[in-house]
Amino acid sequence: MNEQQILIKNILAFIESNDSSEESFNQLALNLFRYQYSQNAPFRSFCMQKGKTPRTIKSWKDIPAVPINAFKECTLSCKDPDRAERIFMTSGTTKGISGKHFHPTMEVYDQSMLVNFKKRFMGDTERIRMGILFPIEEAMPNSSLAHYLALALREFGTDDSQYLMGDKGILVDRLIEELERAERTGELYALLGASFSFVHMLEELERRGKSYSLPQGSKVLDTGGFKNQSRELELDEFYTLLSRSLGISREHCLNMYGMTELSTQFYDFGNETVPSVKSGPFWIRTRVVNPLTGEDVPRGERGVLIHCDLANFNSVTTILTEDMGMEKEDGFLLLGRAKGVEARGCSIAVDEFIQATKGMPS
Numbered sequence: 001m002n003e004q005q006i007l008i009k010n011i012l013a014f015i016e017s018n019d020s021s022e023e024s025f026n027q028l029a030l031n032l033f034r035y036q037y038s039q040n041a042p043f044r045s046f047c048m049q050k051g052k053t054p055r056t057i058k059s060w061k062d063i064p065a066v067p068i069n070a071f072k073e074c075t076l077s078c079k080d081p082d083r084a085e086r087i088f089m090t091s092g093t094t095k096g097i098s099g100k101h102f103h104p105t106m107e108v109y110d111q112s113m114l115v116n117f118k119k120r121f122m123g124d125t126e127r128i129r130m131g132i133l134f135p136i137e138e139a140m141p142n143s144s145l146a147h148y149l150a151l152a153l154r155e156f157g158t159d160d161s162q163y164l165m166g167d168k169g170i171l172v173d174r175l176i177e178e179l180e181r182a183e184r185t186g187e188l189y190a191l192l193g194a195s196f197s198f199v200h201m202l203e204e205l206e207r208r209g210k211s212y213s214l215p216q217g218s219k220v221l222d223t224g225g226f227k228n229q230s231r232e233l234e235l236d237e238f239y240t241l242l243s244r245s246l247g248i249s250r251e252h253c254l255n256m257y258g259m260t261e262l263s264t265q266f267y268d269f270g271n272e273t274v275p276s277v278k279s280g281p282f283w284i285r286t287r288v289v290n291p292l293t294g295e296d297v298p299r300g301e302r303g304v305l306i307h308c309d310l311a312n313f314n315s316v317t318t319i320l321t322e323d324m325g326m327e328k329e330d331g332f333l334l335l336g337r338a339k340g341v342e343a344r345g346c347s348i349a350v351d352e353f354i355q356a357t358k359g360m361p362s
Contacts, residue, residue: 004079004104007035007313011108011283014310015115020282028310029060032317039078042070042357043316049356061287065294065306065320067349071099071261074357076315079104088144090260101144101260104314109263112311113151116281120267121221121254122156125188128219130161131178133170133193133201144260145223149192170197172204179212179246186215191246195222195255198242205245213247220248223256235274257334261319263311266331279331284309288327291320291338291345299327302335304342322346 001009014028034054037044043066047053052064066076071090075081081102090099103109122128130153137143137150153161164175182189191198198220205211220242243250251270257278258265264284268276280286287296288303297303305325308318324335324342338346 003035004313007032008105008108011310011313012111015108015111015281015283018282025282025285025310026060029063029308029317030054030057032310032313033057033060033063035313036078036316040076040316042074042076042353046070046353046356049352060285060308060318061296063308063318065289065318065349066316067320067346067353068259068261068322069099069346069350070353070357071101071315072097073350073354075100075102077102077104078314086147087142088147088260089142099260101315103263106147108311108313109147110151112264112281112283113148114155116265116267117152117156119281121152121190121219125217127156127158128188128190129182130157130190130192131175132161132163133165133191133197134163135165136163144258145194148258148265152192165193165197170200170204172208175201175204176208176210179210179214182214182218183212183247189214189218190221191219192221193223195224195238198222199238202241202245211245211247218246218248218252220246220253221256222253223258235271239271239274259321261312261315262307262309263313264309268331275333275335277328277331278334280307283311286325286327286332288325288332289320291342291349297327299329302326302342304338304346305332305334320346320349 010028037047037054046066047064050064052062057063070076083104084102085105086103088101132149132153134149135146137146140146164171164178239250239253242248242253251272253271255268255271255276256265264280266278266280268278270276285308287306289295289306290297291304302324305321305323306318307321310317322338324338326333326335
């Protein structure tokens, strides 16, 4: 068994262990840091520029946070990227550059998703009839969200669960049939998809004068945002319209916060109030920092989010996002994209990474 296989075995065991202690998280994070430092050349150059090595790093909080745009600048992979089982890609930028996250095996990503999803979305329910407001995985093989939703449907959906999105958008007639069936039979129902898909759904239901009262315990899960779509909504209006159109209480309208560059997702406990507190499982931890100094800001103050995800075994565990947040006792608030001084701090971090890895293959 090689070093990566041993690490994968240890990560999977940790995810199943329910061991949320600081000591266990820290030990596995340091083991992963040593491995990524030795096998991931761009990451090693970045660490060396900052004077951080396996000898000097004693805590997961000291692991250099790689700016998220680094995934667009070069290949962050411990194993040969050409032999990856899956490559998840970001939506790109105005320059058309996409970030790539290489997965030599999907074993860890899938286990991370399934254990977390079962606890945070399914609860005591083993299976639920699902409608997916997103394209099938085969249509978007490089989409982490497409894979996530396919996993959810396969492992937790009933046999008659189905996709409600086609080549030309939402299959509105099929969607209405599904909602009417759930309302008529009293069978629990779950709608999952991208936030902007729900915006289009709301528009169609409003246009047709349709609203429903789905069985108590039915749920909605949206993810992402809906800016630059046909209609922009404030969060409060969005969840009010969802609740009113489907007859689902806002506390059963959950939001998932994830990103291509991570292998673990965050959830809230419903959106009775917004913004809602997000939190992850014990194998991912979040800091809220001043991006100019890298220091943690006091709880209750705004900063930029850093995530340390132990399921990210092949790229880097620790990522500096461009998302603003605020630490709360049981998680963090997601407060939108970094602007002003915070955005400048994120840009400086990207520049530092580029300088440290200049001349390496992208």
